Amino acid sequence: MAGCAVIARTTLAAGALLVAAAVCAQSLPGPNNRPAPGNENLAATARDANYQPQVNYQLECSGCHLVDGEGARANDVPRMKGFVGHFLDVEGGREFLARVPGVSQSSFNDAQLAALLNWVLTGGMAGASAPHDFKPYSASEVGRLRAEPLKEIAGARNALLERMRDKDIAIEDGLAGRP
Numbered sequence: 001m002a003g004c005a006v007i008a009r010t011t012l013a014a015g016a017l018l019v020a021a022a023v024c025a026q027s028l029p030g031p032n033n034r035p036a037p038g039n040e041n042l043a044a045t046a047r048d049a050n051y052q053p054q055v056n057y058q059l060e061c062s063g064c065h066l067v068d069g070e071g072a073r074a075n076d077v078p079r080m081k082g083f084v085g086h087f088l089d090v091e092g093g094r095e096f097l098a099r100v101p102g103v104s105q106s107s108f109n110d111a112q113l114a115a116l117l118n119w120v121l122t123g124g125m126a127g128a129s130a131p132h133d134f135k136p137y138s139a140s141e142v143g144r145l146r147a148e149p150l151k152e153i154a155g156a157r158n159a160l161l162e163r164m165r166d167k168d169i170a171i172e173d174g175l176a177g178r179p
């Protein structure tokens with residue numbers, strides 16, 4: 001505290017009260033501060049907590065994709081509900097799903113991420129778009145794919161949509177026709 005007072009006085013002399021307050025604030029919490037009873041443990045990260053895939057989805061995906069996968073056109077977030085499974089119908093789609101930034105750069109480890117993708121594709125969100133012969137992602141496959149993130153996301157995505165159109169798959173991603 002004495003150090004803070006000195007800094008405060010000197011800095012005040014220089015006329016920068018806010019800087020002094022910021023420097024002093026860094027000494028909090030003090031060495032003698034203790035958490036309130038019952039609040040001793042630090043909150044676990046989602047990765048460490050090892051929740052079920054649907055909980056992980058809520059924590060790290062639903063902010064953009066919304067709880068049911070509806071997406072948000074206003075924010076350029078595609079709809080996954082009833083559509084995302086079609087990526088598995090075209091060449092390169094399987095790899096794409098594990099490489100988009102929201103997936104590859106999530107906090108989850110490879111096994112958690114594989115389980116999350118498998119849940120998205122089979123847990124109801126993909127609906128009728130889920131392929132019948134879906135082969136679940138493994139942790140090692142996801143690990144390999146996320147290590148090579150996409151460089152040009154929109155171009156890669158558009159190429160896949162083009163392949164879907166060639167197969168007469170309706171592009172119901174909620175973004176179709178946007179300027």
Ligand code: HEC
Nearest residue numbers: 060061064076077078084097100101102103106153157173
């Ligand atoms: C910051 C917003 C954001 C977050 C968070 C996010 N996504 Fe996304 N996601 C997007 C956008 C935007 C796209 C379209 C491709 C792109 O531009 O990255 C996308 C694309 C996808 C795709 C490919 C389907 C398509 O239509 O392109 C999948 C699968 C996906 N996200 C799953 C997830 C999962 C699972 C999580 C959570 C671990 C997640 N996303 C977190 C914004 C987000």
